[in-house]
Each structure stands twice: as C-alpha cells, then as structure tokens.
Amino acid sequence: MAGEPSVEVSNDQKANRTNRTGSLWLSLVVLLLNGSWAIYYFQYNNLPMPLTAEQAGKRGFSEALSFLHVKNLAGFGPHPVGSDTLDLAIQYVLSASEVIKKSAHWEVDVQVDLFSAKTGANRLAGGLFKGKTLVYSDLKHVVLRILPKYIPEAEENVILVSSHIDSVFSTGGAGDCSSCVGVMLELARGISQWAHGFRNGVIFLFNTGEEEGLNGAHSFITQHPWRNTIRFAIDLEAMGVGGKSSIFQTSHSWGVETYANVAKYPSGQIVSQDLFLSGAVKSATDFQVYKEIAGLPGLDFAFMDSSAVYHTKNDMLKLLKPGSLQHLGENMLAFLLHAARSPDLYKMAVGSDDGKEGNKPIYFDVLGMYMIVYPQHLASMLSNSVMLQALLLWTTSLVMGGYPGVISFLLSFFCIILMWLLSLGLSVLVAFIIPLISSSPVPYIANPWLVAGLFGAPAVLGAIVGQHIGFLFLQKHLRKVISKRMENLCITQKENLVKWEAERWVFKSGLIQWLILLFIGNFYKVGSSYLALVWLVSPSFAYGLMEATLSPVRPPKQLKITTLFLGLTVPVLLSSGVVIKLVGTITGSLVRFDRNPGSTPVWLGNVLLAAFIASIVCLMLVYLLSYVHISDVKGSIMLSVCALMVLTLIAIAAGFFPTFTEDVARTVNVVHVVETNGGSAQSHEPSSYISLFSLTPGSLVEESERLKDEGFDCGRKNTLDFVSFTVKYGCLSFKDTDAGWSKSEIPSLDVESDSSVDSRITRVLVDTKHSKRWSLAINTELISDFSFEVDSEELVPTGEKSSVDGRHIIQFAGGKNSPTRFHFNLIWRKNGTHQNNLESSPLLLKLRTDVNRVTPKVARVLEKLPRWCSLFGKSTSPYTLAFLTSLPADF
Known part of the structure; x- marks a missing residue:
C-alpha cells in the first residue's frame, strides 16, 4: 500500500x-x-537503354542513329534564320530525308518537299504575342510525307509531327531543337517501313523560323498545299537539354488517352500545362499556331532538363543524357503506329466535342510508368x-x-x-x-x-x-x-x-x-x-x-x-x-x-x-x-x-559555391549599337557605342571589372530602348566603336506623303538596307491603325490591332532573299495624346535593324568576359550589331 x-x-x-x-x-x-x-x-531520370541500329532493326527506333543526326546538326554551330549555317542544316535534313525515301518499304510512298514560304504575317492573339505582328519571308522547310500506296483516302487524313531546324544566334542548339529533329528523322525512317499497313498518312515537318516567333509553323499551316489534310498535330520542343520528353500541353482527350495506352514510358503532367498556360513561363511553341490558327487538336512535348542552359552557348551535346532520345522515340513510334492505323482519326480528332470545358483531359503519370487520364467533368x-x-x-x-x-x-x-x-x-x-x-x-x-x-x-x-x-x-x-x-x-x-x-x-x-x-x-x-x-x-x-x-x-x-x-x-x-x-x-x-x-x-x-x-x-x-x-x-x-x-x-x-560555371552561364549580351536621332540616315550624324546588359538579375560589377580598359560606364543613367524591350540597367562604352559598320547600313524612315482629307494618313517608306531582321514600334497613342505593304502587296490590312504600353510592334525575320523596303500607311488618331515615358519628345516610329556580325570592339569584349558568361538569344533580342533610328511625330 x-x-x-x-x-x-x-x-x-x-x-x-x-x-x-x-x-x-x-x-x-x-x-x-x-x-x-x-x-x-524514377519519374524523370530513369531513362531507357539506348539502342544501336542493329538492336532496333529496320522497324524500330535507334538512339545511336538519332544521335548521329543531332551531332551533325549541332556541329554546324549557331544557325539562325538567314544564316549560311542554316542553309547547311536544311540541306542536311533534306539529304537525310531523301535517304529515307530511297530505303522505304516498296508499298510505301515517301514524298520529300523543300518548301519555300512566301512573305506572310503572323498575328497570334494570346500569350507573348499581344501587341505584335510577326512578319516573315523566304523561309524554307523540309516536308516529308509518308503514305501507304494503295489506300488513297490516307492522303486526306494525316498526322503532323513538327519541330524546327533553326536555332537562336547564341547557340548551336543541341537541345533546342536538334534533338527533336534527330528524333523525327529516325522516326521517319522507322515509319517508312511500317506505313504499308496505315489508314492515315504522316507528315514530318522540319520548319525554320520558330525561334523568330513561330513563323515556320504559321507559314506552313497557312501556305502549304498539304495543310488541309492534317487532322492531328504533334509538336516536339526543348526548353533545356534532354531528360524525358513530356507532354506539357494538350487540347484533346483522344490524343492523350491514346498516348497513355500505347506509350512504353508515358510522361506528362497537367501541372506543367497549367503553369505554362498561366503565363508564368514566358515562352511559346509551334503548338500555339496549330491550335489557334489551324484549330487542330494535338499534343505538345518538350525536353526540360538543364533549363538554365536554354538559348545559351551551353546548350551542348554533352548534357544530352543517354536514353533521352530513345525515350521520346519509342513513345512517339508507338503512338504514331497506333494513330496512323486508326480508322476513325478524322471523327475522333476533329468531330469530337473536346472543345467543351467539361471534356478537357486531366492527365498525370505515375513514376513515368503509367498515365492516368480522365475528363474534366x-x-x-x-x-x-x-x-x-x-x-x-x-x-x-x-x-x-x-x-x-x-x-x-x-x-x-x-x-x-x-x-x-x-x-x-x-x-x-x-x-x-x-x-x-x-x-x-x-x-x-x-x-x-x-x-x-x-x-x-x-x-x-x-x-x-x-x-x-x-x-x-x-x-x-x-x-x-x-x-x-x-x-x-x-x-x-x-x-x-x-x-x-x-x-x-x-x-x-x-x-x-x-x-x-x-x-x-x-x-x-x-x-x-x-x-x-x-x-x-x-x-x-x-x-x-x-x-x-x-x-x-x-x-x-x-x-x-x-x-x-x-x-x-x-x-x-x-x-x-x-x-x-x-x-x-x-x-x-x-x-x-x-x-x-x-x-x-x-x-x-x-x-x-x-x-x-x-x-x-x-x-x-x-x-x-x-x-x-x-x-x-x-x-x-x-x-x-x-x-x-x-x-x-x-x-x-x-562565396564557397560559384554562382555560375562554364556549364551554367549567366546571360550577358554585347551589342554594338549605331543610333541616329531622326528618320533619314543622312540628316543626323550617327552615334556608335557598345551596350552590355544581362537578363540575369544583378549588377555587372564583376563583368565590367574585366573590361576596365574598354571604357564601360555602368548604371541606370541612360535608358536604352531596343524597340522590343528596354534596358534600364546596363553598361555603355563609346571607345573604339567606329570600325565594323558603315553608314550605308543605317536604315531610314522616310515620309513619302502626309494627307488630311477625312483623316490624317501618313505614308512612310521603311528601308532596312541590308538587314533581314528588324523590329518597328508604332506609337498607338498617336496612330489608331495602319496597313503594311511589301512589294506593292498589302500584307497587313487595317483593322483592330492590340497594343502594349502604347505600342504595336512589328517583328520581321526572313531569309537571304527577303525584301528590305516596306510601306506603312499610318492613320492618325483625332486629338491623339502622347504619354511616352521612354523619350523626351514624341516618336511616331522607332526602328531597330539587326546584323549577325561581330565588330572588332564586340570581339574584344566577348574575349575578355568571364567564361561563365554567354550571349542569350530570343526573338526580341538584337544581334551583336544593331542600328536604331526613329521618326519624330513632328517629322
């Protein structure tokens, strides 16, 4: 007790x-x-074993053969639109396509077309393209169509597989998107051995101009004679280098359900789609063109490993993990074999009611082995x-x-x-x-x-x-x-x-x-x-x-x-x-x-x-x-x-850990700028200087220290308007900038007529001289509408045009035979007001033309920059030589 x-x-x-x-x-x-x-x-890094040509056989997918294409394309170096290296890359794809044609099954018809797109205007409504008109000319695409010989209706029901050959000017594009092109060429080789049993055809589109605003896809889907036969579109992209290629956009339940059922290694997350479509990711793919312009259902795939190297010099082959190409290739081969044999492709892909909100597919994979798909309702x-x-x-x-x-x-x-x-x-x-x-x-x-x-x-x-x-x-x-x-x-x-x-x-x-x-x-x-x-x-x-x-x-x-x-x-x-x-x-x-x-x-x-x-x-x-x-x-x-x-x-x-390395670079752009303050190049003495700026947050103190003898002054003293974007912090140098350009390259904006009958209309001649890539900002606080003519043909008629921050921007990119003289008919606003924060006086037009040339001063700067710096390319970025000119409102 x-x-x-x-x-x-x-x-x-x-x-x-x-x-x-x-x-x-x-x-x-x-x-x-x-x-x-x-x-x-297991979900993202567990890649399949790469197969050799012998292991894959005539009807399988071989990463070894696909990788050879990627290596050759990346070996050309940067190949942007209009470059000699892009011509070489196009010729390589064309030659590879001809080899596929010659080796195809005897009951399969393989057609190869080198398509040259005429001048066109791409006016996408959503995403990054609000307030812009994208104009292109002289784009070349390789189109490879595979049909069974004895089924005529297959020609009218076709699946499109698309990617782009061109890269940005700052990289050879091993990931974006030579990897996609390499996979497509190997897919086409395999499909050419299977297609005798198909009910539907397959088109492989190797386009150019994607990096300049999705122009390649737009020119094909609006101009090519085969465009009306397409019932389903698959876009292959890269927002990094390698890894698993996953679905990150879809507009159709049949496509993603079929992929989930037949793909050997299904990969895709609607989380990525929600994030991408929310605008949090500032990017776009050709899928937007196929969906918005052509109204096609489809699937959008992307490699997303090593996203920090996107559009930089570090987009290299060594980062492409073994098994990455095999993963995408085997999945796509299985999908295409199933879809191309489907007797109801047209009905399922076009006649369905997937446009309704309740039928939007919800999809996600489990450990990269299984995929669950069910409708929104x-x-x-x-x-x-x-x-x-x-x-x-x-x-x-x-x-x-x-x-x-x-x-x-x-x-x-x-x-x-x-x-x-x-x-x-x-x-x-x-x-x-x-x-x-x-x-x-x-x-x-x-x-x-x-x-x-x-x-x-x-x-x-x-x-x-x-x-x-x-x-x-x-x-x-x-x-x-x-x-x-x-x-x-x-x-x-x-x-x-x-x-x-x-x-x-x-x-x-x-x-x-x-x-x-x-x-x-x-x-x-x-x-x-x-x-x-x-x-x-x-x-x-x-x-x-x-x-x-x-x-x-x-x-x-x-x-x-x-x-x-x-x-x-x-x-x-x-x-x-x-x-x-x-x-x-x-x-x-x-x-x-x-x-x-x-x-x-x-x-x-x-x-x-x-x-x-x-x-x-x-x-x-x-x-x-x-x-x-x-x-x-x-x-x-x-x-x-x-x-x-x-x-x-x-x-x-x-500082125990380096912020950047030679493999993961900081984006630093060096641009030789030649600027005039008026419309005509002859009326104002040009100012020449080097602009140094970075899209990576932070100052340029460490970089400018390496350039002490080049006379750079860094800070926020002078805002630099590059038309398609603005540099509010950067470095400028006026030292030794006279070489590498000539006055004959300076573009001009000349007023040809200015009439005020019912409303004031000003006709302006834009002469970009030798440049085949340019951006023009139209002041929409003064101009209510405009039309755009090329070679006496009205390319952009008057009509509702969106604007952002008081501007509508025209972006042009084309091949070597592109025009350089354009006419604008500007319709003024009645009692228009100007509230331009970038300039002290109203500007009617501002033009930037780009030249892909490294001047002596730029070459020295690039040589002295740290090795962990890289040029960054995108459709709005200037090349290493840019000319700026403007037309004041009181011209």
Whole structure:
C-alpha cells in the first residue's frame, strides 16, 4: 500500500512522455527525403537503354542513329534564320530525308518537299504575342510525307509531327531543337517501313523560323498545299537539354488517352500545362499556331532538363543524357503506329466535342510508368462529391461539438494562417537578405540544391513556429473545456488529453487548407486540382480508419505514426517528383528572369522562388508538422533547420559555391549599337557605342571589372530602348566603336506623303538596307491603325490591332532573299495624346535593324568576359550589331 503513490507518479511521468524519439524523427526525415528523391529519379531520370541500329532493326527506333543526326546538326554551330549555317542544316535534313525515301518499304510512298514560304504575317492573339505582328519571308522547310500506296483516302487524313531546324544566334542548339529533329528523322525512317499497313498518312515537318516567333509553323499551316489534310498535330520542343520528353500541353482527350495506352514510358503532367498556360513561363511553341490558327487538336512535348542552359552557348551535346532520345522515340513510334492505323482519326480528332470545358483531359503519370487520364467533368464530379461529404462531416462534427468545438475549429484554422504567415515571412526575409550578402542575387543557379538551405529551411522553421503559436492558443482553450468536462482526472491526465486533442485538431486543420484549395481549383476548372483531391482524401481516410471513433466518451489518444504513413504515401508518390522538377525548372529560369534588364528589383526572383518553396512546405508538410508540437525533439528539429539556414547563408556570403560555371552561364549580351536621332540616315550624324546588359538579375560589377580598359560606364543613367524591350540597367562604352559598320547600313524612315482629307494618313517608306531582321514600334497613342505593304502587296490590312504600353510592334525575320523596303500607311488618331515615358519628345516610329556580325570592339569584349558568361538569344533580342533610328511625330 505504501508503494502505490510512487507507482502512480511513475505512470504519470511515463504518460507525460512521448514515444517520438530523436531516432524516430531522423528516420522519418531520411525516409521522406530519400523517398521523394527516389520518386523524382524514377519519374524523370530513369531513362531507357539506348539502342544501336542493329538492336532496333529496320522497324524500330535507334538512339545511336538519332544521335548521329543531332551531332551533325549541332556541329554546324549557331544557325539562325538567314544564316549560311542554316542553309547547311536544311540541306542536311533534306539529304537525310531523301535517304529515307530511297530505303522505304516498296508499298510505301515517301514524298520529300523543300518548301519555300512566301512573305506572310503572323498575328497570334494570346500569350507573348499581344501587341505584335510577326512578319516573315523566304523561309524554307523540309516536308516529308509518308503514305501507304494503295489506300488513297490516307492522303486526306494525316498526322503532323513538327519541330524546327533553326536555332537562336547564341547557340548551336543541341537541345533546342536538334534533338527533336534527330528524333523525327529516325522516326521517319522507322515509319517508312511500317506505313504499308496505315489508314492515315504522316507528315514530318522540319520548319525554320520558330525561334523568330513561330513563323515556320504559321507559314506552313497557312501556305502549304498539304495543310488541309492534317487532322492531328504533334509538336516536339526543348526548353533545356534532354531528360524525358513530356507532354506539357494538350487540347484533346483522344490524343492523350491514346498516348497513355500505347506509350512504353508515358510522361506528362497537367501541372506543367497549367503553369505554362498561366503565363508564368514566358515562352511559346509551334503548338500555339496549330491550335489557334489551324484549330487542330494535338499534343505538345518538350525536353526540360538543364533549363538554365536554354538559348545559351551551353546548350551542348554533352548534357544530352543517354536514353533521352530513345525515350521520346519509342513513345512517339508507338503512338504514331497506333494513330496512323486508326480508322476513325478524322471523327475522333476533329468531330469530337473536346472543345467543351467539361471534356478537357486531366492527365498525370505515375513514376513515368503509367498515365492516368480522365475528363474534366469527371474531375468536377469527384471534387463536388468529396467537398460535399467533407462539409457534411465538418458541419456534423461542429454541431455535435457545440460552441467549444467551433472555437477549436477556428483556432486550428488560426494555426494554418500563422503557419503560412511565418513560413512565407521568414523565407521571403531570407530572399531579401541574399542580395545584401552575396555578389549575386541568385547565387544558387549553378548549385540548385542550395535552395533547400536558403528557402526550404526558413520555410520549415517558420511553419513550425507559426503552427506552435496557434497550438498554444488551442491548448489554452482545450484546457478550459477538458477541465470542466473531466473534473475527476488528475492534472497530468488532463494535460495529456489537452495535448492529444490539440494535436488532432492541428492534423485536421491540414484538411481544411486542402479543402479550400480543392474548392478554388474546382471552381476555376484547374486541372492540377487532382493534387488537392488526393491530399484531402488520403489523409482523411487514414485518420478515419486509424483515429476516429463513433463513441463520444472515448478520450483522445496520441496520433499514430501509422496514420501518417497511410495518409501520405499516395500524395507523396504523386506529387514529390513533380515538385522537385518544378523547383529545378523555376530555379534554372531565373537565369533569364529580367526580360527588360534593370526593370525588376534584384530580390524579386528570390521572393517568387522563396514563396513557391514556402507554399510547398506549408501544403505538403502540414500533416507531418502536427506531430512535432508534443515531441521531445521539437527544439532539436527547429535548431537543426535553423543551423542549416545559417550555414547556407554563411557559405553564400563567403562565396564557397560559384554562382555560375562554364556549364551554367549567366546571360550577358554585347551589342554594338549605331543610333541616329531622326528618320533619314543622312540628316543626323550617327552615334556608335557598345551596350552590355544581362537578363540575369544583378549588377555587372564583376563583368565590367574585366573590361576596365574598354571604357564601360555602368548604371541606370541612360535608358536604352531596343524597340522590343528596354534596358534600364546596363553598361555603355563609346571607345573604339567606329570600325565594323558603315553608314550605308543605317536604315531610314522616310515620309513619302502626309494627307488630311477625312483623316490624317501618313505614308512612310521603311528601308532596312541590308538587314533581314528588324523590329518597328508604332506609337498607338498617336496612330489608331495602319496597313503594311511589301512589294506593292498589302500584307497587313487595317483593322483592330492590340497594343502594349502604347505600342504595336512589328517583328520581321526572313531569309537571304527577303525584301528590305516596306510601306506603312499610318492613320492618325483625332486629338491623339502622347504619354511616352521612354523619350523626351514624341516618336511616331522607332526602328531597330539587326546584323549577325561581330565588330572588332564586340570581339574584344566577348574575349575578355568571364567564361561563365554567354550571349542569350530570343526573338526580341538584337544581334551583336544593331542600328536604331526613329521618326519624330513632328517629322
């Protein structure tokens, strides 16, 4: 009897302890990290074995043969539109196509066409093309059509497989998109041995002009005689180099369902499609032309590994992982064999009602081995059912719990709010600190894993602290409730019940945030909402199976670890690989984040990345973190993540890790600019200087230090308007810039007539001299409309034209035989006002012409720049020599 009190105390002490030891938490963290990485690896890096020509046979796909094409095309070096090297690349593809024609099955008709597109205007409505008209001329494409000889109707029902031969001027384009062309040539070789059994034809389009604004696809789909026979379009692209080529856009359920059923290694995520179509990714592909202009259903694929090297000199063969081409080739071969044999291609691809919102396909792959596809209306039905049941359960629970239950519910939701606020706040704070302590505001580009310490650690720390503050308030409330209801219990027992009940409420609060996200996603028909559905249903099921009870008198117990495993296995399996991939892609894209150099704060890219990582932490770790608050090792966990954050910041400040390497370069463009201040080249003495600017956030201090003897002055003193974009921070040098150009190359803007009968119309002659690539800005605050003539033919008629920031921009890119003289008929606004922030006086027109030539001064600058610098090319970027001229409104 005398020993009973001591036994009771001992049991209380044991009950007051938790069984979640440090070793258990270490095991959980290791399991989560290794499991997530394993999922990412199998989903994105587990590539098939490359096959030789002998292993593939005549009817298979051989990476060895495909790689040979890629190597030869990349070996030509940069081959932009209008270059001699592009002519060589076109000739190579043409010759390879002729070889395929000669070796085809005797019952297969292979036709090869070298198509020259006439001058055309591409006016896309959405995405990057608002406020622009894209004009092209003298583009050449290789078109290879494969038909069965004895089935005439196959000629009228054709599948298009398309990619582009041309590269930007800054790279040989091993990834973008020689890899796609190489795959297509090998596919065509294999298809030419199968097509005798086809019901439908296949066209392989090797176009040029994609990098200048999707002009190649537009010219083919609007001019080629075979265009009206196409029923389904497949576009192959690259936003990096190699890896798995995944679906990232689709407009048709039949296409993605067929791919999911027949592809050997299906890969695709509607998360990528939602992100791409949201405008967060500033890019476009030929798929937009096929969908918007031709109204074709189709699939859009892209390689997305090593996104940081996109359009730089580092887009090289050595980054192309073995198995990348085999992965795309085998998937495409299986798809084409199935689709080309389908007797109902026309009905399924064109006659269906996939244009309706409810039939939009939701798709995602599981570990790159299986693909799940279902329509939007089924997704809505599932979401509505789950949301209704969740609301009924929560309502019933709150009614049964009464006023104390409602308060507990609100306090648990308060935990979520605090978690988000502190997680976002702390990670964003680090984002602001980085530019202050590092030589670069994005010091993790070459070592993306650093973001785990820079943004992941503060996000986790903030989430734990935020949740714990709310947990303390929740405990305070529950202590009062339990004290009133269970007065016969001792203090220790009451405290345990308070902790366990609070822990359960915090776990259930994670369900609330996912329910809210599911409601929002379902309301706006966001395809990625399937993730919210999984993260809501699976933990709810696990909690109901392992923790819930129908007995109102049964006291709560500590949450089981089994509940965590059951609840998170499926959500982590479906989302962790996608998340890691997205973080890597977003990190790489910061290399080209500042589209108008100097226009965005240097911390903005960090803030966006930090907010994204913090959001992932709050969403994916909300259930796991609920187990922390009554754990013995809570302090150790917080100390560990804090130490990781501090050590990473110290390493960044000390420069232990290089921001850029020769393989992952900073985008730095060097342009020799020759500028005149008036319309006629003869009326104003030109000014010649070198412009140095970067699309990568940060100053050019380190780069300009290497160029001390070249006379560069860096800063924001002079805004430089390149017509298609603006440089607000850069470096200028006027030293030794007279060589490498001549006055005869300076373009002119000459007013030929100016009449005011019913309305004022000014006719302007634009002479670009030798340049076949130029951009012209029309001041839409003064000009209401215009027409555009080439060789006395009206190419762009008057009509509604969009504008951005008071400008409509014409971009022209063409081959060597392109015209250089153009007429504009400008219709003035009545009482038009001018609010141009870029110029001190109104400008009617501003013209930039580009020449792909390296002048002596530019050559010296490029030689002296660090090896981790690379020119960056895109449709709006100038070449290394640019001429600027303008026409004032008072001409």
